[in-house]
Amino acid sequence: MKIRLALPADIPAVFEVRTGVRENHMSMAELAVIGVTPDTLPGMLEGDGRGWVAEEDGRVLAFAMADAADATVFALFVRDGSEGRGLGRLLMAEAEQWLFARGCAQIWLVTDSDRAVRANGFYRHLGWTDDGLQDDGQVRFIKRA
Known part of the structure; x- marks a missing residue:
C-alpha cells in the first residue's frame, strides 16, 4: 500500500470511495448540490487545494x-x-503536514455531531479538539501546528 498525491485520473475512484461509505454517505446527486462533481474536483487538486490517495495494487x-x-x-x-x-x-x-507547511497555524474540519459516528473518535484520537457545534448541526474540530 502506498500514499501518493491524487491525480485527475483518480477522480472516478475517489467518487467510488466517497459514494460507497456507510457513515456520512452522499450520492453523486447530493454531492453535486454542494458543488462536488467530476468536473469541479480537478480544480480542488491544484493551487491551494491538494488531495492524496491510499492505493494498493492499483x-x-x-x-x-x-x-x-x-x-x-x-x-x-x-x-x-x-x-x-x-x-x-x-x-x-x-494533509496536516501539507497544511502546516503552507503556513496554516490552525487547521479545521467539520463532521457529523453524532458521537456514535466513528469519525468523531478518530479525530479526537489524532489530537484534534472539538471546537463546538456549527449552525448546520455539524461539529467543528481544530488542530494547531
Whole structure:
C-alpha cells in the first residue's frame, strides 16, 4: 500500500470511495448540490487545494483532500471494507503536514455531531479538539501546528 498525491485520473475512484461509505454517505446527486462533481474536483487538486490517495495494487482504497486557503481538511474517506488498516491516519498525516507547511497555524474540519459516528473518535484520537457545534448541526474540530 502506498500514499501518493491524487491525480485527475483518480477522480472516478475517489467518487467510488466517497459514494460507497456507510457513515456520512452522499450520492453523486447530493454531492453535486454542494458543488462536488467530476468536473469541479480537478480544480480542488491544484493551487491551494491538494488531495492524496491510499492505493494498493492499483486500487484507490481511501483519499483525503485539503485546502490551504481555508486551512481545512474537507474530505477523508476510506473504502468500505478497508477500515482499520491505518489508511485514514496516514492520509490525515499527509494533509496536516501539507497544511502546516503552507503556513496554516490552525487547521479545521467539520463532521457529523453524532458521537456514535466513528469519525468523531478518530479525530479526537489524532489530537484534534472539538471546537463546538456549527449552525448546520455539524461539529467543528481544530488542530494547531
